[in-house]
Amino acid sequence: MSSTVLVFSDSLPDDQKARLAERYTLADFSAYDAPSTAPGFDDALARARGAIGVSMRWPAETIERAPHLRVLSSVSVGVDAYDVAALSQRGIALGHTPDVLTDTTADTAMTLLLATARRVVELAEWVRAGQWTAPVGRDQFGVNVHHKRLGIVGMGRIGQAIARRAAFGFGMEVVYHNRSRKPEAEDEIGLRYVEFDELLADADFVCVVVPGTDDTHHMFDEAAFERMAPHAIFINIARGSVVDENALVAALDAGGIRAAGLDVFQGEPIGADHPLVGRNDVVALPHIGSATFETRYDMARLAVDNLIAGLEGEPMPACYNAADLEL
Ligand SMILES: NC(=O)C1=CN([C@@H]2O[C@H](COP(=O)(O)OP(=O)(O)OC[C@H]3O[C@@H](n4cnc5c(N)ncnc54)[C@H](OP(=O)(O)O)[C@@H]3O)[C@@H](O)[C@H]2O)C=CC1
Numbered sequence: 196m197s198s199t200v201l202v203f204s205d206s207l208p209d210d211q212k213a214r215l216a217e218r219y220t221l222a223d224f225s226a227y228d229a230p231s232t233a234p235g236f237d238d239a240l241a242r243a244r245g246a247i248g249v250s251m252r253w254p255a256e257t258i259e260r261a262p263h264l265r266v267l268s269s270v271s272v273g274v275d276a277y278d279v280a281a282l283s284q285r286g287i288a289l290g291h292t293p294d295v296l297t298d299t300t301a302d303t304a305m306t307l308l309l310a311t312a313r314r315v316v317e318l319a320e321w322v323r324a325g326q327w328t329a330p331v332g333r334d335q336f337g338v339n340v341h342h343k344r345l346g347i348v349g350m351g352r353i354g355q356a357i358a359r360r361a362a363f364g365f366g367m368e369v370v371y372h373n374r375s376r377k378p379e380a381e382d383e384i385g386l387r388y389v390e391f392d393e394l395l396a397d398a399d400f401v402c403v404v405v406p407g408t409d410d411t412h413h414m415f416d417e418a419a420f421e422r423m424a425p426h427a428i429f430i431n432i433a434r435g436s437v438v439d440e441n442a443l444v445a446a447l448d449a450g451g452i453r454a455a456g457l458d459v460f461q462g463e464p465i466g467a468d469h470p471l472v473g474r475n476d477v478v479a480l481p482h483i484g485s486a487t488f489e490t491r492y493d494m495a496r497l498a499v500d501n502l503i504a505g506l507e508g509e510p511m512p513a514c515y516n517a518a519d520l521e522l
Pocket residue numbers: 272273274293294296300348349350351352353354372373374375404405406407410411432433434458459482483484485486
């Protein structure tokens with residue numbers, strides 16, 4: 196009898212799903228927005244040897260109800276939705292999708308930088324509302340991006356891709372803060388390492404691209420926003436959990452920072468009544484960092500590669516907890 200694979204989101208194109216279907220019995224919950232409450236989910240979880248998808252939380256309690264699970268393959272690079280310790284303890288491999296989304300996510304960060312600085316969304320809406328009745332003046336001016344100082348918090352794969360775009364494309368001075376120094380990136384891109392507080396105080400743009408973990412939870416709190424300059428623009432392409440959203444609203448309201456460009460929020464999806472939506476000093480996007488046809492396809496293919504390799508006992512191309520499993 197073939198192994199059961201649980202598909203828990205609508206993230207696999209047909210050809211990639213077919214690669215799984217020809218090897219395994221699929222328990223396919225991709226039609227459900229909330230698969231974990233769908234009829235038959237608990238039975239499928241109890242049978243599954245593999246699971247693949249994104250945007251569903253896997254706390255220890257869910258993992259416990261999957262006694263046969265060997266491989267959990269996420270169609271994302273971030274693994275904050277999974278209890279990694281509980282997976283590793285059970286010897287379950289966690290696949291993820293680094294690298295294939297790096298450039299696309301960096302492009303989205305630059306989009307937010309430009310959109311906030313040049314007030315693109317606000318002014319496009321202004322045109323659409325028929326308010327462009329005379330040449331623009333100071334009321335419509337933005338601020339320059341080129342040759343300004345960008346502070347990046349989190350100099351990993353995506354942080355470095357953003358830094359290259361900013362330094363080589365826009366002539367920006369890039370400073371960074373990270374858990375560990377990145378000497379090669381410093382040399383290649385011309386980066387300068389600074390302490391977190393110095394970065395906050397001196398940057399014209401602050402962009403965060405760390406993973407969502409206990410350590411990074413509310414890294415951007417009231418004190419962090421207070422250290423930033425009133426002209427500074429804050430960009431979050433990482434996870435909503437890194438920001439205390441009440442503190443961000445307060446900083447914007449008080450003129451403590453100029454604007455924010457946000458791709459991610461604490462509780463996604465958010466509604467039109469969210470305090471960070473509907474204001475001209477915020478560009479709010481629906482978590483589209485990696486959301487292009489090409490990149491989402493590449494992510495799905497890598498996630499399927501991970502799942503098949505893991506279930507067939509071969510090395511997975513990208514196993515997040517490989518080091519834990521070797522212990
Ligand atoms: N908006 C979107 O659609 C997307 C969002 N993301 C988010 O971006 C994150 C980063 O992705 P990626 O660049 O590929 O990951 P990487 O692991 O390559 O980079 C993360 C960096 O953050 C650093 N870091 C981790 N914790 C801390 C901390 N407490 N303080 C300072 N630095 C820290 C790491 O340091 P060190 O090198 O020392 O380990 C690492 O350099 C993902 O985890 C995901 O949450 C990713 C893709 C799309």
